[in-house]
Amino acid sequence: DTAVSQTPKYLVTQMGNDKSIKCEQNLGHDTMYWYKQDSKKFLKIMFSYNNKELIINETVPNRFSPKSPDKAHLNLHINSLELGDSAVYFCASSQRAGENNEQFFGPGTRLTVL
Amino acid sequence: AQSVTQLDSHVSVSEGTPVLLRCNYSSSYSPSLFWYVQHPNKGLQLLLKYTSAATLVKGINGFEAEFKKSETSFHLTKPSAHMSDAAEYFCVATRGKLIFGQGTELSVKP
Numbered sequence: 221d222t223a224v225s226q227t228p229k230y231l232v233t234q235m236g237n238d239k240s241i242k243c244e245q246n247l248g249h250d251t252m253y254w255y256k257q258d259s260k261k262f263l264k265i266m267f268s269y270n271n272k273e274l275i276i277n278e279t280v281p282n283r284f285s286p287k288s289p290d291k292a293h294l295n296l297h298i299n300s301l302e303l304g305d306s307a308v309y310f311c312a313s314s315q316r317a318g319e320n321n322e323q324f325f326g327p328g329t330r331l332t333v334l
Numbered sequence: 335a336q337s338v339t340q341l342d343s344h345v346s347v348s349e350g351t352p353v354l355l356r357c358n359y360s361s362s363y364s365p366s367l368f369w370y371v372q373h374p375n376k377g378l379q380l381l382l383k384y385t386s387a388a389t390l391v392k393g394i395n396g397f398e399a400e401f402k403k404s405e406t407s408f409h410l411t412k413p414s415a416h417m418s419d420a421a422e423y424f425c426v427a428t429r430g431k432l433i434f435g436q437g438t439e440l441s442v443k444p
Contacts, residue, residue: 325377
């Protein structure tokens with residue numbers, strides 16, 4: 221199926237650990253995104269990559285480091301996890317960067333930091 | 335600064351009755367506007383989008399939204415709610431990046 225996929229779907233870990241979330245899209249899109257959805261369901265963009273280059277970098281702690289090995293993949297590595305990092309993280313992609321382009325979202329990764 | 339305000343955090347309707355989810359945006363210009371739906375434990379799906387063409391936009395599953403510049407509104411409507419419409423709905427504006435409203439949870443009673 222053509223889609224945006226994320227792994228893992230659930231991630232439970234201890235404070236201080238380092239973890240990664242992977243995202244892949246097989247839609248042939250140029251642009252990929254990471255969003256964070258907090259416990260109140262508020263969604264905020266974290267990062268955006270266009271053809272493997274970072275184009276949006278919101279005010280995110282530098283413990284969060286995105287990596288795009290190719291334009292079909294955008295992984296998110298988080299160092300020294302904190303309780304406040306608990307959230308659902310969504311990956312998305314769009315054909316191009318720009319405001320009119322529909323974004324396709326992955327199913328989300330629920331991260332719980334204990 | 336551009337912001338998006340969804341006026342109701344929760345809306346409850348009976349099956350078969352109309353749905354109205356309200357959204358206002360603040361901007362000095364007409365942005366692109368979207369409505370996304372998020373079903374429980376799922377990702378977001380685009381319902382419809384406005385990009386300065388027709389002001390009445392039709393989307394999937396019988397939803398539509400009307401862009402009213404004078405009221406800076408982009409309310410989402412559906413004539414007849416179905417049980418499967420129960421979900422979280424997000425009004426979204428964009429200026430190079432998506433700016434989400436706070437979300438409206440729609441409940442549909444039998």
